[in-house]
Amino acid sequence: MAKIHKTEAEWRDSLDPETFRVTRLAGTERPFSHPGFPKSAGSFKCACCGAELFSQETKYESHCGWPAFYATKEGAPVAETRDLSHGMVRVEVHCDDCGAHLGHVFPDGPQDKTGMRYCINGVSIRFEPNEGAEG
Template sequence: MTDKIKLTDAEWREKLTPEQYHILRERGTERAFTGPLNANKASGEYHCAACGQLLFTSDTKFDSGSGWPSFTAPAEGDAVEEHRDMSHGMVRTEVLCGKCEGHLGHVFPDGPGETGLRYCINSAALDFEPES
């Protein structure tokens, strides 16, 4: 089990850029096809931009055509948490960082491969660490 990180609203605002704060702490989203990691094809790891938790690896990333980085599975079992999201008149599954509970995006049952899942994640919620 991952130890949770709890910061005050002021501490999160100081740590994150305004866009990161809006997405990770206020459950916002970036516009499709605007995030720099959407087209990233390099090998490496994707970490939470708020706390550094390893979330996804490049071997599960695929081009979904949705405009956001998409993955078929999290890096580890407790890397992310999933919660029912009934906002905006839809029923979806929200994806949160397992360590800081920052909003990452949503997961949908229309992905490729064995999992059949598409973790649709905001670029601003991620930091990419290339393989050395």
């Protein structure tokens, strides 16, 4: 059950068009449209509601064109649903607090870690540096 309820019009007003399209209409941003998030220590938060979803520590370079993480932040409200669109069976991931579509999770992540790859749209998340972190 999502904690945050807004109408489509309310989300449209509070988000930029690309973020709205991806998070609320389950879109996908163009690959490689987010080349650079800062590499400094910090968290990635839901672009819609600000819930902490991922940590910089679990971000890795997957070369798939989208930010990739091998794990969610402990206790993060990341929920999964089976996605049968585009003739594929995939696992969609979204923010359980507000229902924002984030991306998909695939079982081809780093084997020395969790083996999972959270393939996340860059516009669905916002980077926030840790308090007092350098750079």
